Structures are given as C-alpha cells and as structure tokens.
Amino acid sequence: MSLIDLSKQVALGVDIGGTNTKFGLVNHRGEILAKGSIKTDEYEKVEEFIDALYEKVSPLIKQYFSEKQFDGIGVGAPNANYFRGTIEQAPNLRWKGVVPFAELMTKKFGVPCTMTNDANAAALGEMMFGAARGMKDFIMMTLGTGVGSGIISGGKLIYGHDGFAGELGHTIVKPGGRKHWSTGSEGSLEAYASATGIAITAKKMRAEFPDSMLNDYREEDIDSKVVYECAKKGDPTAIEVFRYTGQKLGEALANFVMFSSPEAILLFGGVIKAGDFILKPTKLHMERNLLPIFRNKVKLVFSELDEADAAILGASALVWEK
Amino acid sequence: MSLIDLSKQVALGVDIGGTNTKFGLVNHRGEILAKGSIKTDEYEKVEEFIDALYEKVSPLIKQYFSEKQFDGIGVGAPNANYFRGTIEQAPNLRWKGVVPFAELMTKKFGVPCTMTNDANAAALGEMMFGAARGMKDFIMMTLGTGVGSGIISGGKLIYGHDGFAGELGHTIVKPGGRKHWSTGSEGSLEAYASATGIAITAKKMRAEFPDSMLNDYREEDIDSKVVYECAKKGDPTAIEVFRYTGQKLGEALANFVMFSSPEAILLFGGVIKAGDFILKPTKLHMERNLLPIFRNKVKLVFSELDEADAAILGASALVWEK
Incomplete structure (x- = not known):
C-alpha cells in the first residue's frame, strides 16, 4: 500500500482573457510547476484555439508527469457557466453565441474540464491556496x-x-x-x-x-x-x-x-x-x-x-x- | 419490516413574537395536527416561559402521539442564532442578553431543538410545504x-x-x-x-x-x-x-x-x-x-x-x- 503524494497530482489551470490566455500546471499544494501563454484573439474559431493550447501544453505534461497524475482542467473565462461548461455571449471574445468549451477541451485532452468565471475561480484559489485558507x-x-x-x-x-x-x-x-x-x-x-x-x-x-x-x-x-x-x-x-x-x-x-x-x-x-x-x-x-x-x-x-x-x-x- | 409512515412523524413548530407565541404539532406532510398559543411578554424569565409552553404542549403530544414519533422542535424567533441555538439581544423580547434557548428547550422536552430567525424559518417552510417546493x-x-x-x-x-x-x-x-x-x-x-x-x-x-x-x-x-x-x-x-x-x-x-x-x-x-x-x-x-x-x-x-x-x-x- 502506498499513500498518494498530493504534490504529484497535477491540474491544468487556464485563465482566458480577451487578449491573452495564461495557463499553468499546478499541484495540490498550489505550486505552479510549468506555465505559459497564448494569444486568445488570434484564433477565430474556438477549435483552433484549443488545438493551439493543446500543442503548447501536452509536451509539458509528457515531460513532467505520467498521464495518470493529470487530474483535470479548470478554466476561468468571462461569462463561463459552471453548470453547462459553456462560454455564453462573452462580449470580449471572438467566439460568439454559446460555446461548449468544456466538452471540446475534454475531447481534446481526455480529462474532465470544469469552468467558471474568473472572479469565482479567484475566490476558490484564495480558499485553497491564499488568504482565505480555512x-x-x-x-x-x-x-x-x-x-x-x-x-x-x-x-x-x-x-x-x-x-x-x-x-x-x-x-x-x-x-x-x-x-x-x-x-x-x-x-x-x-x-x-x-x-x-x-x-x-x-x-x-x-x-x-x-x-x-x-x-x-x-x-x-x-x-x-x-x-x-x-x-x-x-x-x-x-x-x-x-x-x-x-x-x-x-x-x-x-x-x-x-x-x-x-x-x-x-x-x-x-x-x-x-x-x-x-x-x-x-x-x-x-x-x-x-x-x-x-x-x-x-x-x-x-x-x-x-x-x-x-x-x-x-x-x-x-x-x-x- | 415496516415502512416509516411519514404522516406519523411529528415536529413541534414554535413561532416566538414580541407579544404572542404560536405553536403547532406538524407532520412531515405539512399538516398542522394541533395548535395553540401563549403570551410571550407575560413571562419575565425565559425558564417560566418554557415551563408554560411545556404545560400546554405536552398533553397534546401525549394525547395524539407516542413519544418515539416526536422528532424534535423547531423555533423561529427574532435574533435567533442557528449555530449557537441562542436568542441574542432581541429588542422586542423581555429576555435580555444571550439566551441559550435551544438548550433550555431540549432539557425540558427531551428532544433536539433547532432555531433560526422567523424569515429564515418561513423560507424553509416554503421550500418544504409551499410555493418553493422543488x-x-x-x-x-x-x-x-x-x-x-x-x-x-x-x-x-x-x-x-x-x-x-x-x-x-x-x-x-x-x-x-x-x-x-x-x-x-x-x-x-x-x-x-x-x-x-x-x-x-x-x-x-x-x-x-x-x-x-x-x-x-x-x-x-x-x-x-x-x-x-x-x-x-x-x-x-x-x-x-x-x-x-x-x-x-x-x-x-x-x-x-x-x-x-x-x-x-x-x-x-x-x-x-x-x-x-x-x-x-x-x-x-x-x-x-x-x-x-x-x-x-x-x-x-x-x-x-x-x-x-x-x-x-x-x-x-x-x-x-x-
């Protein structure tokens, strides 16, 4: 029997802004192990954006981790809907209407994807890793x-x-x-x-x-x-x-x-x-x-x-x- | 083996106002089986109030139910604290300071007592029995x-x-x-x-x-x-x-x-x-x-x-x- 080493469980955190998207591989202690960014507004179609993100992220995952340590993806985005996993009518993004973002991410990356708006994500971050611990x-x-x-x-x-x-x-x-x-x-x-x-x-x-x-x-x-x-x-x-x-x-x-x-x-x-x-x-x-x-x-x-x-x-x- | 008949499980609901206190024995379907009231402001000490309430309620419980069907007491009261089971500095009540109301009720009635303010209680009532079902x-x-x-x-x-x-x-x-x-x-x-x-x-x-x-x-x-x-x-x-x-x-x-x-x-x-x-x-x-x-x-x-x-x-x- 072996205990799970939480520092070896990793999640991908993605923060989508109108111009830039930042991402990082984060462990359960809140340490960012690798990070990077891509331009959000360079991609007219959301599928192209996700392809570009995958190309940047997957080498990092392969380099640092085995796939079974990869717990999932969390996304903070404007007008993101937690229940539906969608980005809806976001005025600052090029992808119009209701975008089934979480589903597209899961299809590409093969892990669960959860999303909410950026301020909600920040609140969770503070509770888990910041001034609101406890x-x-x-x-x-x-x-x-x-x-x-x-x-x-x-x-x-x-x-x-x-x-x-x-x-x-x-x-x-x-x-x-x-x-x-x-x-x-x-x-x-x-x-x-x-x-x-x-x-x-x-x-x-x-x-x-x-x-x-x-x-x-x-x-x-x-x-x-x-x-x-x-x-x-x-x-x-x-x-x-x-x-x-x-x-x-x-x-x-x-x-x-x-x-x-x-x-x-x-x-x-x-x-x-x-x-x-x-x-x-x-x-x-x-x-x-x-x-x-x-x-x-x-x-x-x-x-x-x-x-x-x-x-x-x-x-x-x-x-x-x- | 027998199924529990929810209509036979009963709770005492108590609504404390500045002048009058109303109470009723309520089953799980939201039917009031017996009810009554006492004057709140007649009792200088909270213990006297609880004694008077007990005298009115216990005959009703004995008359209609076996004790094992009596699930507990819920109280709506001004400035009631859910976590502490207290009434705190209620301006319209004669009992001053912090009153350990739930504890006193449990001691007297021998069942758990939960309390919150009257509007919170009303919200729960709507969710369980009223327009907010579901x-x-x-x-x-x-x-x-x-x-x-x-x-x-x-x-x-x-x-x-x-x-x-x-x-x-x-x-x-x-x-x-x-x-x-x-x-x-x-x-x-x-x-x-x-x-x-x-x-x-x-x-x-x-x-x-x-x-x-x-x-x-x-x-x-x-x-x-x-x-x-x-x-x-x-x-x-x-x-x-x-x-x-x-x-x-x-x-x-x-x-x-x-x-x-x-x-x-x-x-x-x-x-x-x-x-x-x-x-x-x-x-x-x-x-x-x-x-x-x-x-x-x-x-x-x-x-x-x-x-x-x-x-x-x-x-x-x-x-x-x-």
Whole structure:
C-alpha cells in the first residue's frame, strides 16, 4: 500500500482573457510547476484555439508527469457557466453565441474540464491556496479594469440556479447615478470602484479644483495610478477621489455583508494598490451602514496570491473543488 | 419490516413574537395536527416561559402521539442564532442578553431543538410545504411591519459564518435616504417597503397633494391598508405611494438577484395584499436594473402558505432540514 503524494497530482489551470490566455500546471499544494501563454484573439474559431493550447501544453505534461497524475482542467473565462461548461455571449471574445468549451477541451485532452468565471475561480484559489485558507464564508472582490466577485458560503461557491451568481460589480450603489459605459445601467458599483470608474471620478473632480495636481496630466493619461501618485504627494483632490470611491465601495460591501454574513471580504486587483487611501474610507462606510449585529466583525483583507498567478491557481482549484 | 409512515412523524413548530407565541404539532406532510398559543411578554424569565409552553404542549403530544414519533422542535424567533441555538439581544423580547434557548428547550422536552430567525424559518417552510417546493435557489421576502428575508442557495439556507445572514431588509437602497425609526440607518429597504415605511410615504405624499383621498383620514389611521383602499378607488396619490414603494423594492431585488441568482423571489406578508399596485412597479424596476443575463428569468411569486400558519410550518421544517 502506498499513500498518494498530493504534490504529484497535477491540474491544468487556464485563465482566458480577451487578449491573452495564461495557463499553468499546478499541484495540490498550489505550486505552479510549468506555465505559459497564448494569444486568445488570434484564433477565430474556438477549435483552433484549443488545438493551439493543446500543442503548447501536452509536451509539458509528457515531460513532467505520467498521464495518470493529470487530474483535470479548470478554466476561468468571462461569462463561463459552471453548470453547462459553456462560454455564453462573452462580449470580449471572438467566439460568439454559446460555446461548449468544456466538452471540446475534454475531447481534446481526455480529462474532465470544469469552468467558471474568473472572479469565482479567484475566490476558490484564495480558499485553497491564499488568504482565505480555512474560511468557509467570504466574499472575493476583484477591483481592476472592472469589478468582479466570487462568493463562498458554507465552503461552497454560490452559483445560483443558472450558474451566473455573484455579479456584485453590477449591483446598483447609487440609483440613477453614473451611467455604465458598457452595460448602460445607472449607478453600478463598477461605474465607481473600478480603475475605469476612478479615472472618471478623477476627471470630474479635477475640473472642479483647478489647483489640483491632477491638472498637470493630459486627459488621456489620467488613470488610477496617476491618482495614487498625486494622493501620495498630498494632493487633496486625488485623496478625495479615493475617499469617494471608498465610500461607494464601503456602502456596497455593507449590503453584501447583510446578505451572506461573511467572515472576511478579500480585496484583489490594481485598485487596491492605493492602500489606505481607499481602504480607510471603505471600512468606515461599510461599518457605518451595517446593523450593529454585524459591526466590527468582518475582516477586510488583501489577497495573498501573486497577481500574475492568481487566475491560474484559481482555475486549477476548480479541479479539486468537488 | 415496516415502512416509516411519514404522516406519523411529528415536529413541534414554535413561532416566538414580541407579544404572542404560536405553536403547532406538524407532520412531515405539512399538516398542522394541533395548535395553540401563549403570551410571550407575560413571562419575565425565559425558564417560566418554557415551563408554560411545556404545560400546554405536552398533553397534546401525549394525547395524539407516542413519544418515539416526536422528532424534535423547531423555533423561529427574532435574533435567533442557528449555530449557537441562542436568542441574542432581541429588542422586542423581555429576555435580555444571550439566551441559550435551544438548550433550555431540549432539557425540558427531551428532544433536539433547532432555531433560526422567523424569515429564515418561513423560507424553509416554503421550500418544504409551499410555493418553493422543488426549488434549490430562491429568496423569501417577508413584507410586514418590518422586512425580513431568508435566502436558499443550492437547497440550503445561507446562515453566514455567524448564523446571522439574510438581513436584506436592512440593506441600503437609497444612500443618505430616510432614517430608520429603530436602527438609525439611512435609506434601508425596510424604511420604504415595510407597512411602516408605506405609511410614512403616504403621510408625506398626501401633504403634497391636498386633493388626495388620503387626506380624508386622521394621521394616526394612515396605514398600508388605507392606502390600498384609496388606490382601489383610483386615488392617484395612493397609487403613487405603491409605485414608489415598488420602485425601491424592485431596485433592491435586482441587487439580490445579481448576488445569488435565484430562480424565484417569494413575497409574503401584509404589504403584498396591495397586489398589482406594488407588484407591477416592483417587477419593472427589478428588470430595469438587472444585467441582461439575468433579465426575464426570475419569477416573482406570492407565498402559498396560509399567513396564520406559515411561521409554525416554517419552524417545524427546521427539524427535518438537516
């Protein structure tokens, strides 16, 4: 009799973005043993994309592992449906309609393929390998160009009846507020708390305050990084941009807490590089809007996963989730 | 060998309110075999309350059942904690602090006792015996004097890490909006969509429209029932009260849908007697604020449980939930 050495069981984690697809072979300890990437938008047909991925991945599998150690494939992709294994009407991908992605992958690779959206995958990655190890109830917020989320309740991802649950970036935080550039909704969290939203806020606020350092930059150069640089130098307008953003984010988080009562909220993505400029007002306005029974209990935690690897780790965690 | 006759297995369902406590012996089919009530606020000590309850219930059990058919006790109570079996800091009860209610009940009755808040119990009741039979993902909203909620995801109640999840009535729908009479929060759903909130809206709106029928009533007589009567008679102001309430409720429901993607939202309580006056604007504003991926999928359904019995049925469902 021999014990199974978990470090020798391996999964393929695939993170599909509009431009690039990253992949990695990950073991049960969350170590990435080999990785690479291909261009997503070079392939007009999904079958060509999968063929190209297979050509890159299969030599790595053959080189490092026996086939029986290969447990399966996990995929994080925009508009991916966990229940159906499909990518559905993804606006940023060339493959239109409903793509039976998991089925095509299994046919090609000969192992099971599980998929979900990228933020859900990131939440699983944090639970298995990151800051949420040991937690059974938490919410993962990814604050980048957009705002994504993954919700873990009772140790399981919330998928909802159709596999599309956890679109917290699109919840409305200010009814009748800022119009979203892509969805058209008014006052969604993403319209304020994404890097895109922060740039919009900064452009509005600098127009009101001609003395602000933010006016030293060209319109097209204003982004959340520039706002952070100005805030660090003490520019009150830049600081106010993050305070306002944090207020909107904190108000939204309070509502999420009263929904699923998580132990922690994990924050991930470019926006959180602003550190206390955004974290302090976020915490203040979250606490202020909570019922007393929830106050001073929910941890706001920064992700512990390396940003470059988080999506791959998260996708691979899908394989071992069940 | 004999099959178990489920109609002969019985649970005690107890619904504790600030003034009255209702109880019933319920079988596995959701039939109430015997019921009764005692005054909650007559008993200064919780032990006295439990003694009084036992005196009323035990003769019924002895009369109708053998002890081996008595599966356990389920209790719905304000601020009840599922994990700890406690009632904690309930503002409307005389028993202060943290009351180990389930433990005291088990000691007295000799069977397991499970408890949760009343809206969670109602959600279980709908899943086991009501309009949500066969559903695994739905949200129950109780719209009465206050606004309560119970969330079922993947066939299970969401309790959160501390047992207090699902306080959707206290989520903020209008930041900086109407101050809540008891929690002090600003712009919560309960401040608008409860019967209390509707009366406040009606009093404000009738002051603006002197011609409204609502002005035929004394200030203290304005309640959601009066508003409904006026709306039925075609009073535009009364109709606007429900339209505005439905807008706020619909906006909130859209956010809830993007959290857990339920198959349906069940509505229960006195407020829904207003029927289409509130249902139509609720649906309109829910759909309007949803991402396209969620639109025209979520059913808005009225509860199928008799209002007088729902709380007892829900509480008894706790016994068979596990």
